[in-house]
Amino acid sequence: MKIKVLASGSKGNCALILCDKTNFIIDMGISYLTLKRSIEELSLTFSSFTGILITHNHADHVKGLSALIKYTDLPVLIPKEMYDGLKDKVPQDRCQFIDNIFKINDVEIELLHTSHDAPYSVGYIISYQNRSIAYITDTGYINRKLLQKMLKKDAYIIESNHDETMLMDGPYPRFLKERVISDHGHLSNRTTAKYLKNLVGDNTKYIILAHLSEQNNTEELALQALEEEHISKDINVLVAHQREESPLIEV
Numbered sequence: 001m002k003i004k005v006l007a008s009g010s011k012g013n014c015a016l017i018l019c020d021k022t023n024f025i026i027d028m029g030i031s032y033l034t035l036k037r038s039i040e041e042l043s044l045t046f047s048s049f050t051g052i053l054i055t056h057n058h059a060d061h062v063k064g065l066s067a068l069i070k071y072t073d074l075p076v077l078i079p080k081e082m083y084d085g086l087k088d089k090v091p092q093d094r095c096q097f098i099d100n101i102f103k104i105n106d107v108e109i110e111l112l113h114t115s116h117d118a119p120y121s122v123g124y125i126i127s128y129q130n131r132s133i134a135y136i137t138d139t140g141y142i143n144r145k146l147l148q149k150m151l152k153k154d155a156y157i158i159e160s161n162h163d164e165t166m167l168m169d170g171p172y173p174r175f176l177k178e179r180v181i182s183d184h185g186h187l188s189n190r191t192t193a194k195y196l197k198n199l200v201g202d203n204t205k206y207i208i209l210a211h212l213s214e215q216n217n218t219e220e221l222a223l224q225a226l227e228e229e230h231i232s233k234d235i236n237v238l239v240a241h242q243r244e245e246s247p248l249i250e251v
Helices: 031-041 065-072 080-085 142-151 165-168 174-181 189-199 219-230
Strands: 002-007 014-019 021-028 052-053 074-080 095-097 101-105 107-113 123-130 131-137 156-158 205-211 236-239
Touching: 002 031, 002 095, 002 156, 002 205, 014 123, 014 131, 021 123, 031 065, 052 236, 074 080, 080 095, 080 236, 107 142, 142 189, 156 189, 165 174, 205 219
Parallel strands: 021 052, 052 074, 074 095, 131 156, 156 205, 205 236
Antiparallel strands: 002 014, 014 021, 101 107, 107 123, 123 131
């Protein structure tokens, strides 16, 4: 299983999950041409992909979806409850409604129901050939039930949105600060690090910190939070960026 984050942040999000012949795009918050160029650089085409998974309907995750639908035949794989928030971008006949746990070929996908100020939002656990990754961004917290499902994965792509001090001392208006730190907002560096301390296992190879705020965070602070929780030094830690693709990693 291979992972590549093409963009991550408040201006656009998109990632690729490659499982041999069963490949997925997660979110479409970038332009069609940017995505096309990126997958061609991997010697792939849109016909190489099985479908696109969507986490929620905020613009930074779906603003390129209409163009993708127009120029490709890819199905949009979403829970039925998410469709009302996307119907202005996706005709219903282009959707495949998915269950909480479903399989496509040899790939199993389980939804992680997140807490965010969107009509319906999810993360994913994607498993293939005894490898499993957890993908979770845009959530104010992760409940115990989901944490149990996320234990000891081979890789984590997880939000580390803000440093709490930078946020509260920063330029955002009060209502926006309260939104970010609420249970329907975003995970802070400190909260994510505490979650990861209890999630990672002996088989965990990678952590990708995602959706860092450009206003209220730095890469150094996000990494420092992990160091303070003594996350294993045997785990490769990467930071996903808004304007720079991550390397292609394999678990």
